[in-house]
Amino acid sequence: MTVQRASGRGPRRPLVIPIFIPHEGCPHDCIFCNQHSISGHLAPPVTAREVGEIIRTWLERSHPDRMGQVQVAFYGGSFSGLPIARQEELLGAVQPFLEEGRVQDIRLSTRPDYIDPERLDLLVRHRVGIIELGAQSCDDRVLRQAGRGHDAAAITLAVGLIKERDLRLGIQLMLGLPGDGCRSLRLTLETIIGLRPDFVRLYPVLVLRDSGLETLYHRGAYRPLSLGRAVVQAAVLKKRFDDEGIQVVRMGLQPTRALEQALVAGPYHPAFGELVDARLMLQRTRRALASVPATERVTLVIAARDVSIFRGQRRTNMLRLQALGLLERFNLHIDPDQPRYTLKVLQENSFGGDWAGDGEPVSEQSL
Numbered sequence: 134m135t136v137q138r139a140s141g142r143g144p145r146r147p148l149v150i151p152i153f154i155p156h157e158g159c160p161h162d163c164i165f166c167n168q169h170s171i172s173g174h175l176a177p178p179v180t181a182r183e184v185g186e187i188i189r190t191w192l193e194r195s196h197p198d199r200m201g202q203v204q205v206a207f208y209g210g211s212f213s214g215l216p217i218a219r220q221e222e223l224l225g226a227v228q229p230f231l232e233e234g235r236v237q238d239i240r241l242s243t244r245p246d247y248i249d250p251e252r253l254d255l256l257v258r259h260r261v262g263i264i265e266l267g268a269q270s271c272d273d274r275v276l277r278q279a280g281r282g283h284d285a286a287a288i289t290l291a292v293g294l295i296k297e298r299d300l301r302l303g304i305q306l307m308l309g310l311p312g313d314g315c316r317s318l319r320l321t322l323e324t325i326i327g328l329r330p331d332f333v334r335l336y337p338v339l340v341l342r343d344s345g346l347e348t349l350y351h352r353g354a355y356r357p358l359s360l361g362r363a364v365v366q367a368a369v370l371k372k373r374f375d376d377e378g379i380q381v382v383r384m385g386l387q388p389t390r391a392l393e394q395a396l397v398a399g400p401y402h403p404a405f406g407e408l409v410d411a412r413l414m415l416q417r418t419r420r421a422l423a424s425v426p427a428t429e430r431v432t433l434v435i436a437a438r439d440v441s442i443f444r445g446q447r448r449t450n451m452l453r454l455q456a457l458g459l460l461e462r463f464n465l466h467i468d469p470d471q472p473r474y475t476l477k478v479l480q481e482n483s484f485g486g487d488w489a490g491d492g493e494p495v496s497e498q499s500l
């Protein structure tokens with residue numbers, strides 16, 4: 134395999150200013166949850182003044198290119214379950230930045246059963262633009278075992294109300310909950326596709342210290358997914374969501390020291406999403422090479438930012454391709470115009486041997 138490169142960079146992503154409100158507003162005790170460990174906060178609840186300071190600090194320290202697409206995100210708790218005065222306090226602290234045009238959007242996460250018309254009125258009045266629902270599963274049995282305190286119907290109802298208001302919708306799902314399996318995962322996948330969220334996040338279940346799951350785990354009543362199994366499940370979901378035009382914006386929890394210190398067991402990897410993307414890229418590569426005669430050497434075109442997932446962590450994809458005898462069947466070309474997570478196949482003879490020529494793609498598929 135040889136690699137050819139061209140220079141180029143993709144557009145910048147929005148600047149997301151995270152504000153953690155761990156466990157605030159949530160009287161529930163989901164079996165997997167240890168919000169303090171995830172957010173790394175044991176401090177008293179953030180005040181409106183602190184919210185303003187956090188936003189100002191991020192705005193001052195961030196690259197000017199990222200201004201004009203700034204979002205303030207309230208993460209960690211169930212925002213719309215907070216007392217009204219507390220919601221107004223936090224959202225009110227962002228309003229001056231929205232009015233000055235220094236922040237463009239507010240996003241927050243909450244539970245499906247904390248969405249109703251009155252709560253949405255308050256959020257819309259304060260110009261919240263994006264709501265992320267912690268759905269986790271659409272199987273009532275799995276939700277019950279996870280101690281969620283709501284059923285799948287609550288998810289559908291909340292989605293309908295959010296969509297009526299024309300807000301952007303994200304859905305968070307978990308892989309490997311107690312009682313979860315192929316059937317319930319398929320049910321969840323098809324239900325969520327039917328609900329047409331704007332984006333999803335996929336989180337493999339981790340056993341965290343002081344969570345209900347830790348007790349089950351030590352009792353031998355819960356076995357977490359292996360890392361390999363979690364990658365396979367996430368890859369199946371990611372591929373399907375991609376095919377449906379539903380963006381998967383994150384796979385795996387944000388790696389932090391607090392999370393690593395709280396981790397007891399489970400499929401944790403600091404670059405979990407990259408493992409999944411690498412698996413999908415390997416599948417893509419094998420399909421692409423299978424689509425042309427085995428005697429032909431081809432050129433595979435990928436985006437510059439996809440080089441590491443093409444190779445896989447510790448070159449696992451390269452080693453696999455080598456073991457399959459496929460490594461000598463292609464050259465790799467890095468093209469700044471190639472969309473991320475896609476692969477284009479060019480037959481050598483379509484270039485006349487010249488890479489600067491107008492070779493026609495013989496096939497193109499999206500991950």
Ligand code: SF4
Pocket residue numbers: 156159160161162163166167168209210211244267
């Ligand atoms: S609803 Fe969210 S914050 Fe509350 S216990 Fe469950 S996971 Fe934790």
